[in-house]
Amino acid sequence: MTSNPYIKSITPLVLQEWREKSKAAIYERDPQAWVADTLGKRWWTKQAEIAADYIDNERVAVKSANGTGKSYLVADLICHWVSVYPLDEALAIVSAPTLDQIERVIFSYLKDNYGAAAANGKPMRGWINEDLEWKYKSPAGNQFLAFGKKPSDQNIVASFQGTRKQRTAVFLDEAGGVPEGLFTAAEAVTTGTGNKIIAIGNPDTRGTAFFDIFTKEEVRQDWALHTISAFDLPTFTGEIVYDDPVKQKAMLESGMQDPATVEKWRRAWGEGSARWDAKVLGEFPGEDDTTFFPQSTIDAAIGTEIEPEDDDYLYLGCDIARFGQDETVIYSNYGGQIRHVESWSKTDNIEGARKIHKLALELGADQVRVDSAGTGSGVYDALEVLEEFKDKTYTLVGFLSANASPDKNKWLNARAWVYDKFREGMKNGEIDLDGADKKLKDELIAQTFKFSNRNALQISSKKEMRDAGLKSPDYLDAAIYSHFDPIELAGLDQPQKGEKYTAEPENVIEMFDSFFTGAGLPG
Secondary structure, three states, rough: OOOOOOHHHHHHHHHHHHHHHHHHHHHHHOHHHHHHHOOOOOOOOOHHHHHHHHHHHOOOEEEEEEOOHHHHHHHHHHHHHOOOOOOOOOEEEEEEOOOHHHHHHHHHHHHHHHHHHOOOOOOOOOOOOOEEEEEEOOOOEEEEEEEEOOOOOOHHHHHHHOOOOOEEEEEEOOOHOOHHHHHHHHHHOOOOOOEEEEEEEEEOOOHHHHHHHOHHHHHHHHOEEEEEHHHHHHHHOOOOOOOOHHHHHHOOOOOOOOHHHHHHHHHOOOOHOOOOHHHHHHHOOOOOOOOOOHHHHHHHHHHOOOOOOOOOOOOEEEEOOOOOOOOOEEEEEEEOOEEEEEEOOOHHHHHHHHHHHHHHHHHOOOOEEOOOOOOOHHHHHHHHHHHOOOOOOEEEEEEEEOOOOOOOEEEHHHHHHHHHHHHHHHHHOEEOOOOOOOOHHHHHHHEEEEHHHHHOOEEEOOHHHHHOOOOOHHHHHHHOOOOOOOOHHHHOOOOOOOOOOOOOOOEEEEOOOOOOOOOOOOO
């Protein structure tokens, strides 16, 4: 029998097409296989379990300890979702409490994966731009594969409408800080079969929509639930994820939580504390949580964007250190936009005063607020009385944290009052914090409180924080000093320019020149 050369020529093409279809079907059901073949990486056990539930369930929620690679996994699942289905079928919507989280974390990981796939000879579809968009070309024009969006709190549901395809998945990162309306919006665009919601976050705060998913039976029954403890990590279990020791070492050192840090937290916080439960075990804190700044409040301040006006005042907050491990830290507050300016250590009072004075003149500060208790008193006195600082164009304000608050039944002292005002401003969208300011974020998370015998708010002191094995909150104090209102703290009405005010000696602030023309508030 003579063979048909036409059949011979098409057989390899048919086989190749069959292989590709077979592989595509495998990839749809096995995201770990896709990640290994396309991105050249592997998941450890807990990640693989979550990915399996992502395939089998329409709703997946994961509460996680710190440093478990949860956002890394979210990015991997997004890449899988937009890659394994027909080009025009799948859409991924990415959201989080802040644009900063979407841009600097999730989309940064997406770009890393996009580059890794290309380097591995398995380029992914389309392109990722700088506007939190992943697009591809179609006969109808450019279309979305994925986009990142943090809708306004006032218009959450409406902002998601009209943004769905045959297969739509909503990925919520840092879901513990996501408002209930965002979950409602996610539900609105994922009705029907084949659509998904994946919510992953730290369990920092009770009473949130994320908390309800894990604790309310009528809600939790619709979700596949997972918890990642630090003790599930390969750094603790010894799990071999990569046969290649170089890759294994790189994974273990990629920012994954390590035993040394967890042991430090054990000593500082104690097992069973709210922070231990949330940051190490991946569990929601109990009713006795003593964290002063909830994660949702921190997220709100990072997500707030304030553009200062030309007529806004510029205040500098200065937390003073002289020698030792603590730092002198300077923050600016320009119309509510609060930013780290500079920090240094191991300077004497005169040198510290010179640095602050120079910064104030260069920035055109209207007020310089200095922690004038203890070590800070020397810097404050130098700025106030030495001849070399007589050219100051700013008002010098001394803050004494131990002095009285406007209402001693509510706030134990001035320190408690300024902290509470700062938290209130963060929550109400009056404060814009820099999401990249890791030191400030860490100190916000770590700060604790208690109530006095009279049930007045009392902020844990620097000594108490150090005794607990934590760093002194120098950055946080400086940021707060840049924010508080000396006039309100003194219990006075806000003056109009040109009016004179005086304060009794027991008032908590010292203001030797007035920010308001002609007014004086002697200490």
